[in-house]
Amino acid sequence: MTTELTPSGMSADLTRGGGKVAVAVAGVETSDLDGLLPGVAFEAADVDSMGPEPWATAEPSAVLVVARTPTDLRRAVTLSGELPAAPMIGVIVVESPPWCDAPGVPLSPGLGRRFLRDVGVSRYGSTGWRVKARFSEPRPAGEVAAAVARSFGGHHLSGYPLPMAGLAGPGLADWRPGDPNVTVADERGPAPERSGVSTADLAIRAVPPAPEWIDERVPAVDRPPALTWERLGSPGGYQVLSGERFAPEAVPPVDERSVNPQGFLKRPALGVADLLQHDGAWEVRLADRTLARLPASGGVTDADVGRLRRLRGVRVAWRPAHTGPIAAARAVAGLAAAGVPLLSGPLPEWAALALGHDLAADLTAATERDLDDDLRREEHSVRLRRTALTRHGTMARWRELAARAGIAVPAPATISVVMCTRRAGLVPFALDQVRRQRGVDLEVILTLHGVPAATPEVARAVAAFDRPITVVEADAAVPFGAVLNQAAGHASGSFLSKWDDDDWYGPDHLADMMLAQSYSGAELVGAASEFFYLQQIDVTIRRDWTSETMSNHVAGGTFVIARSAFEALGGFRPVPRSVDVQFFQDLLRAGGAIYRTHGLGFVARRAARGRHTWQEPIGYFLARAKDQWRGFRPSRLMEWEQ
Incomplete structure (x- = not known):
């Protein structure tokens, strides 16, 4: 598809103070800017070739960032430290996918909103967006670009976990997209300093041949540049494409x-x-x-x-x-x-x-x-x-x-699986479902709601469980929501997972939830409530739910929430039922987000009425079935063999 740039509608604003406009482009050609900015004097730089100090104009009258897509804008954010300050800053995203949010106010709290005098957000073309912000004094354009990029998605923070990244040389924006904490050095180094400390823990270079790296504090990793078949020789020369470099x-x-x-x-x-x-x-x-x-x-x-x-x-x-x-x-x-x-x-x-x-x-x-x-x-x-x-x-x-460089990084986040049960006979089954989980560091908080811990089947299952487990006893008269809060009080993980005692979970269920949290940025993620096993009639059904989307609810027995968000809300309401629905509504009204990922790693069991907090007759599920099969028929991702 060819990117066609039409006039931006910003020309009068950009030229208000006179002088030259600094324009950073990502995913579009600098040769197309004349049609975008008719009558505007500008100096352009492409993020794919941008290095330190890319503009000759030290104090532009305005700064404009033009990106083809939100993904391209995130590449520009990688080099946000190289964007100059100006009293007028604009951002144009030429096209965006239908699931992207509209961009919001282009400043982070505490970093300059008091200087904001005027801001406007409007459509650019049929699927793009245009943001312009005017300040009482020059503000860093990189801060505005980062805030706009962040508002397209669900992440409230733009940064990544350690190591802190440095880019040594041009053409490296793809290696740390969307991170405004990246710093840029030349091919030899050193990495810049801030408060007497290097701004990078690890630097990336892609310079053939790489000159000697002079910064002894920061290791540099050399990556191959863009290799074409012409550079490698004849197209059949696969034998050179081997070893660590590939x-x-x-x-x-x-x-x-x-x-x-x-x-x-x-x-x-x-x-x-x-x-x-x-x-x-x-x-x-x-x-x-x-x-x-x-x-x-x-x-x-x-x-x-x-x-x-x-x-x-x-x-x-x-x-x-x-x-x-x-x-x-x-x-x-x-x-x-x-x-x-x-x-x-x-x-x-x-x-x-x-x-x-x-x-x-x-x-x-x-x-x-x-x-x-x-x-x-x-x-x-x-x-x-x-x-x-x-x-x-x-x-x-x-x-x-x-x-590979020998740099320590933070340990992966831990998950506390919070499970509450009134049925001692289901504890062995439920713990077996947790035992299957792979790719995550977890603990279990098993809360016995009116069930003594000394019950033989409970005691045997707990003794045989090979991961950290804490057993909590709660009186049968305590409301379900209060029992869950009591369990959460014993959790030590960075994330809390609500778990049902009678449902089936695929071995990658928790790993999938954490993966969805990492790419969605939502405070709470859960699975679509698709597969149900109707035990009374030995039938499996699949309901039709949209997945991989922001939502207002997920399957209650699947969700994972950041501990900080859970504590900000004070936990579940101390009510006997509908605790999930109440919690979801509270989270959304407080400004949190819920993301619903696929439902192929979860099967809910529906037995006789009276055994579930969510009670509906068999006909309710059959009427809503997109597919149904005789017997227990989970997705292959469950890896279930009876």
């Missing part, structure tokens, strides 16, 4: 806070398209239609993903007609992270090395016939997104680079 760590990471499964469609209207290279750029084509056109770098944006959501899948061709091996791996990793169902034959060795063998295996695990089935298609999508996000996401990439 491991996944050589590929620029996926910006998971922008390119992720949000907006996934369960029943797409279009067929299977092809990812191919055409006229020096990447295209996804369906018959003779170009649905998305990616840059030569292979970088995928949220707007590109938005165009592909209606596809049943995308075939990947590994012919060396594309722009280069790293670009090829980057494009495929980005589409996989977004949950686009991908089809591939056997991968060439260089592609398996660059993607990682686990993602390479996932790519070849489905056929076009699988994608014809809505459930099999979604299962394939979930496997792809799990692997791609955990292997190629920005946070995962920097943790791996830090480990």
Whole structure:
């Protein structure tokens, strides 16, 4: 797709103070700015080639950031420290996907709102946005760009966990997208200082050949530059594409806070398209239609993903007609992270090395016939997104680079599984479901609601449980909400997970919840309430729920919430029932967000009436079933064998 820039409507505001305007572009050509800014004197710099001090104009009258998509704007934020200050600052995002929020007030609390004199947010074209802010004195344009980028998504904070990143040389914005704490140095170093301390813990370079790095305090990791087939020799020269330089760590990471499964469609209207290279750029084509056109770098944006959501899948061709091996791996990793169902034959060795063998295996695990089935298609999508996000996401990439450089990073967040039961006989089953969880650090807070801890089946199950567990006893007369709060008071995890005693959970349930929290930024994440096993009639049904979206509710037995958000609300209301619904409403009214991810890793059990806090007759579920099967029929992601 060609990005067409129309006049911005900002010309009068930008030229109000006279002088020259500094313009930073991301994902658009600087040659297109004349039509965007008619009659405006400007100096432009592209974030993909921007280094320290990119503008000759020291004190511009205004600063404008022009990005093709919110994903591109996040790349500009990476270099926000290089953007100058000005009394007039504008941000234009040419196109955005339908699930993006409108941008909000472009300043963080305490960092300059008192200087704000005027702000305006309006549409740019049919899917883009235009923000302009005027201040009583010059303010850092990078702060405004970061706030606008942040407001497109659910993350209240723009930063990433340690290590603090440094970019040594131009063309590296893709390596830490959306992080305003990044600092930029030249190819030799040193990393800048702040208050006598280096601003970076680890620096990235992509300079061939790399000059000597002179900063002894900060390790520097050299990554290969954009490699084309011309630079590598003939297209058949795969034998040089081997070794560590073509491991996944050589590929620029996926910006998971922008390119992720949000907006996934369960029943797409279009067929299977092809990812191919055409006229020096990447295209996804369906018959003779170009649905998305990616840059030569292979970088995928949220707007590109938005165009592909209606596809049943995308075939990947590994012919060396594309722009280069790293670009090829980057494009495929980005589409996989977004949950686009991908089809591939056997991968060439260089592609398996660059993607990682686990993602390479996932790519070849489905056929076009699988994608014809809505459930099999979604299962394939979930496997792809799990692997791609955990292997190629920005946070995962920097943790791996830090480990290779010998830099300590914070331990992963811990989860406290809070489970309340009145049924001693279900405790062994429930703890077995927790025992299956993988990829997370967890503890269990088992609260016995009117059940003695000395009950034999409870005591045996607790003694056999091989993870940290705390047993709490509560009187049967205490309301359910108060019992849950009592349990939460014994939790030590950074996140709390509410768990039901009689439902089935896939082994990746908690890992999927934490993954959804990391890319959505929501305070509370949970699964869609899709699969139910109707025990009385031995039937499994699947209800039709939209997933991978911000929502006002999730399945009550699946959700994970940040401990800080839980404590800010004071916990659950001390009522006997509807505690989940009450809590969801309280969180939303307080300004929190709820994200609903896929429901393939959870099956709710419905037995006789009177055994659940949510009581509905069997007919209620049958009337709402999209699919139904005889017997217990969970998704394959449950990995359940009876």
